Amino acid sequence: MAFTTMAEIKNWLNEFTHSQLCEGWAEIPNMVSIAATGVITITLPFVSDSIKQELLSWVELQKEILAMPSLSVVVVMRPATLKTNKPAVKGVKNIIAVSSGKGGVGKSTTAVNLALALQHLGARVGILDADIYGPSVPLMLGVEDKKPNIVDNNRMMPVEAHGLYSNSIGYLVDKAEAAVWRGPMASKALSQLVNETLWPDLDYLIIDMPPGTGDIQLTLSQQIPTTGALIVTTPQDLALMDAIKGVNMFTKVDIPVTGVVENMSVHICSQCGHEEAIFGTGGAESMAKHYAIPLLGKLPLHIDIRSETDSGTPSVVSNVTSAHSQLYIQLAEQVSSRLYWQGEVIVDQIMFKSL
Numbered sequence: 001m002a003f004t005t006m007a008e009i010k011n012w013l014n015e016f017t018h019s020q021l022c023e024g025w026a027e028i029p030n031m032v033s034i035a036a037t038g039v040i041t042i043t044l045p046f047v048s049d050s051i052k053q054e055l056l057s058w059v060e061l062q063k064e065i066l067a068m069p070s071l072s073v074v075v076v077m078r079p080a081t082l083k084t085n086k087p088a089v090k091g092v093k094n095i096i097a098v099s100s101g102k103g104g105v106g107k108s109t110t111a112v113n114l115a116l117a118l119q120h121l122g123a124r125v126g127i128l129d130a131d132i133y134g135p136s137v138p139l140m141l142g143v144e145d146k147k148p149n150i151v152d153n154n155r156m157m158p159v160e161a162h163g164l165y166s167n168s169i170g171y172l173v174d175k176a177e178a179a180v181w182r183g184p185m186a187s188k189a190l191s192q193l194v195n196e197t198l199w200p201d202l203d204y205l206i207i208d209m210p211p212g213t214g215d216i217q218l219t220l221s222q223q224i225p226t227t228g229a230l231i232v233t234t235p236q237d238l239a240l241m242d243a244i245k246g247v248n249m250f251t252k253v254d255i256p257v258t259g260v261v262e263n264m265s266v267h268i269c270s271q272c273g274h275e276e277a278i279f280g281t282g283g284a285e286s287m288a289k290h291y292a293i294p295l296l297g298k299l300p301l302h303i304d305i306r307s308e309t310d311s312g313t314p315s316v317v318s319n320v321t322s323a324h325s326q327l328y329i330q331l332a333e334q335v336s337s338r339l340y341w342q343g344e345v346i347v348d349q350i351m352f353k354s355l
Contacts, residue, residue, distance in 0.1 A: 002068065006032070006034065009026075009032065009034065009040060010026040010027055010032055011026075012062075013025075013026035013032060013042070014026045014027070016054075016055055016058050018050070018051050018054060018055070020046075020048050020050070020051055020333060020334070020337040021051065021337075022341060026042075030043060030045075031043060031044075031045070037072075038070075038072065039072045039073075039074060040071075040072065040073045040074070041073075041074045041075075041076060042055065042073065042074070042075045042076070043076050043077075043078050044075065044076070044077045044078070045078065045079060045080035045340050045345070046077070046079055046080070046336040046337045046339065046340040047077045047079060047118060047121035047122055047123045047203075047332070047333065047336045048077070048121070048333040048336065048337055049121055049122075049329070049333070050330075050333055051075075051333075051337075052075045052077065055073075055075055056073070056075060059071070059073045077121070077122050077123075079093060079094065079123055079203040079204065079336065079340075080093070080340060080345045080346075081093040081094065081345065081346045082094055082227050082339065082340065082343035082344060082345060082346065083343060083344045083345070083346050084225035084226060084227055085225070085254060086223065086224065086225035086226075087225060088225050089194060089195065089199065089205070089224070089225060090199070091199045091200060091201045091202060092126070092199055092202045092205045093201075093202060093203050093204070094203065094204050094205070094227040094228075094339065095204075095205045095207060095224060095225060095226045095227050096204055096205070096206050096207065096226075096227060096228055096229070096230060096258070096335065096339065097207045097209050097220060097226050097228075097229045097230070097250075097255070098110060098111040098114065098206060098207065098208055098209060098229075098230045098232060099209040099211075099217070099229055099230065099231055099232070099246050099250070100209075100211050100231065100232045100233060100239075100242070100243065100246065101211065101212065101213065101231075101233070101239070101241070101242025101243045101244070101245045101246040102211050102212070102238070102239055102242040102243075103134075103211040103212075104211075105211075105232055105233055105234045105239050105263055105264070106232065106234075106263040106264060106299070106301075107208065107209070107211065107232040107263075108129075108131070108136045108137065108140065108208050109140070109263075109305065109306075109309050109314070110232050110261055110263055110299065110328075110331075111127065111137075111206055111207075111208040111232075112127065112137060112140045112141065112208070112309065112314050113309075113314050113315055113316050113325075113328040114206060114230075114328060114331060114332055114335065115127040115164055115204075115206040116162060116163075116164065116314055116316035116317055116328070117316050117325075117328040117329045117331065117332035118203075118204055118206075118332045118335075118336060119162075119163045119164060120316055120320060120329060120332075121329065121332055121333065121336070123203040123204055123336070124200070124201060124202050124203045124204075125163075125164055125165070125202060125203065125204050125205075125206065126158060126164065126165040126166065126167075126199055126200075126202045126204070126205045126206070127141075127164050127165075127166045127205070127206045127207075127208065128166070128167055128168070128193055128194060128197075128205060128206070128207045128208065129166070129167070129168030129169065129170060129193075129208050130190050130193070130207050130208055130209050130210060130216060130220075131208060131209070131210040131211075132169050132186040132189050132190065132210065132216065133186070133210060134210070135168045135169050135170030136170070136208075137166060137168045137170065137208055138159075138166075138168050138170040138171055139170075139310070139312065140309050140310075140312065140314060141159075141161035141162060141164065141166060141312060141314075142161060142162075142311070142312020142313060143159050143161045143166070143312070144170065144312075146159050146171060147159075147171050147172070148167060148171055148172075148197070151198065154196065155196055155197070155198045156193075156196055156197045156198065157197075157198055158197055158198070158199060158200075159171060162313075162314075162317045165199060165200060165202065167193050167197045168193075169189060169193065184215065186215060186216055187215045187216055187218070187219035190216050190219050190220070190224075191219060191223050191224075194207075194223075194224055204336075207220070207224075207226075211242075212242075213245055213246060213249040217249060217253075218253070220255075221250075221253030221254070221255055222253075226255045227256075227339060227343060228255070228256045228257070228258035228338075228339050228342060228343070229246075229250045229255050229256070229257050229258060230257075230258050230259060230260075230261060230296070230335060231243050231246050231247055231250075231257060231259070231260045231261070231293075232260075232261045232263050233260060233261070233262060233263070233283070233284055233287070234262065234263055234264045234265075234279045234283075234284075235262060235264070235265060235277065235279045235280040235281055235282070235283040235284060236279040236280060236283065237280065237283065239279075239283075240283045240284065240287055243260070243284075243287065244287060244291070247260075247287075247291055247293065256342055256343070257291075257293050258293075258294075258296070258335060258338050258339050258342060259288070259293055259294040259295065259296035259334065259335065259338055260284050260287065260288045260293055260294070260295050260296065261284075261295075261296055261297050261298075261299065261331065262283070262284035262285070262295065262297070262298045262299070263299045263301075264278075264279055264299070264300070264301040265277070265279075265284075265298035265299060265300055265301075266278075266298075266300050266301065267300070267301045267302075268300045268301070268302045270302065270303045270304070275300075278301075284298075294334075294338060296331055296334040296335060296338065297327060297330060297331035297334060298327075299324075299327055299328070299331070300324065300327075302324060304322070304324060305324055315328060316328050316329070
């Protein structure tokens with residue numbers, strides 16, 4: 001047996017299913033192409049190692065079933081640039097805001113490990129610490145004593161750490177100094193950090209937002225081309241109430257909510273491995289269902305996550321094969337794929353291939 005048309009190839013590929021793919025996924029423009037040599041290339045417009053590995057395994061089985069031992073399929077990942085209602089930041093394809101309604105829910109830890117997980121999956125990633133009053137990203141990345149280099153026209157070069165490109169007000173002020181700034185000044189600082197940093201070409205820029213729904217969040221909606229927002233909460237009722245406010249805020253300012261992450265879902269004892277839902281259960285799931293937004297992941301409360309982050313080597317860097325790291329990698333795949341299916345590809349970024 002041999003495929004004779006592109007339609008046959010796409011119909012065959014559509015038999016492969018995955019939770020991160022829609023029905024008829026192979027019909028999407030530029031998802032499937034074939035070279036003159038007969039090699040079939042599948043270009044995923046987001047990062048997902050699970051799709052890649054499962055698809056390639058499926059192809060190997062199909063080669064035996066179809067008696068096509070010479071069939072060659074390649075899977076590559078090339079995150080698409082998605083539309084926003086603001087002019088793009090130079091070099092940045094997509095901006096993801098990681099937000100929470102209140103502090104203390106592990107938002108920054110989630111943001112840093114999400115960025116590292118996306119980078120691990122093959123994306124080019126930057127992280128911007130927008131928590132003007134309490135910047136923590138420099139400490140979490142182990143580079144709190146570094147400062148961005150200033151180049152022509154007072155532009156800042158991002159600080160590199162663990163393969164990420166980062167910037168933070170924490171690099172610019174003494175770590176013991178309190179940023180006693182009124183809202184407009186803090187908002188201006190955020191805008192400068194985004195637009196006056198010489199970001200390299202990035203697939204994703206993660207913005208670690210300050211908690212709450214104040215001036216900086218308003219600046220984000222008015223000035224920054226945000227592709228989607230990720231809401232971090234705990235199962236606790238108090239945190240969920242504030243998370244709901246965050247969802248409503250992003251909805252009002254026309255920033256799509258990509259999903260919800262339930263952090264500290266269970267506490268895992270470091271001695272015996274016993275799991276206990278000390279903050280309650282089902283809260284984030286109930287909220288996500290009520291607001292018709294996906295629950296993208298549940299992350300545990302474990303001493304290793306805390307200690308690794310405090311030491312400047314977050315979980316995904318410290319031990320990428322650990323159970324905690326794998327949860328962050330699964331979250332990164334969910335965020336990346338959900339962002340794509342939720343959005344619209346910018347037309348001038350589409351490459352039309354002759355088949």
